[in-house]
Amino acid sequence: MEIYHRARLVAGVREIIYNNVEQLSQRWNRTEAITLWEKVLFICGVFNILISGYIIGGYPQIFHYWYTGQLLYLLPIRYYTFYKRDSHLFLADLCYAVNILCMCTIWLCPRSTRLFIGTYCLAFGNNAISITMWRSLMVFHSLDKVTTVFIYVMPCVALHCLVHLMPPDLQQERFPAIWAIKMLAPSLRVQDSLLAMTVWSTVPYLIWQLAYYFMVTVRQREKIAAGSPTSFTWLRKRYAQTTIGRVMLSLPESLQEPAFMMLQYIYILLTCLPCLIWFRNRYASATFLIVVFFGSVYNGATFYSELFRKRNKNEEESVG
Known part of the structure; x- marks a missing residue:
């Protein structure tokens, strides 16, 4: 037994x-x-940068094909991953609407000068500066973070190629709106150009803002109350300790979101003002894009250095 x-x-x-x-x-x-x-993912991310740079330098007239192909590939993946994390309400943000406007400008309405002006200003304004606002990271091993940088930066790069690097004869044939604006721009006064940019960037913004309010803020109110994040709830939490955040949170709750909308519109107008410089001067435009891209790379470098610091600290503690 x-x-x-x-x-x-x-x-x-x-x-x-x-x-x-x-x-x-x-x-x-x-x-x-x-x-x-x-x-x-890391290898693909690095090669993506190399291929993009090669196309910009050698074949800028086809860069919008490269941008479109990647957008059609990355957006469904972004929707799937965000839906699984219950973060799909972020997909209604303005940066995604700007990419849709860019697709309309390139493929559906290349003759519309008003659509192009609005798209250009929102891309070089809202999307480009959002790299800093949202602290986007160029972290090559993360498809999610690379996609975020792509959503912000690629519309600007595609429009830069169409405006400054495409041969004039091809530009006139394929994108007559851009060609017409470039031919007209030298004869316009600065104030006239700024007025046109303000008006035609405001129109698509207001359409998006109204659609966002009714489709997300109103119709998804219960989901938001249950914890589904939106850009408004995220920014309210992140910037709660800043001066602007304290002022907004001091308002009655019913007024906080309208105040946020007004603040966002002021932000749109301010970021659109320098776009006249980017449109008229290819070197200023290229420098601006380099600075914006450097911001995402710097944020990524900070992420990696912090990750390595924590890993080394854990290794030292385990050895000790």
């Missing part, structure tokens, strides 16, 4: 060890798979 109990005890211990080893092996395999996926 004692031998029987010992045998059962040994079998039980063996089963426990086997299960622990099996769990450890599965966890290791998952870690290896994740690591391999991150390596693949």
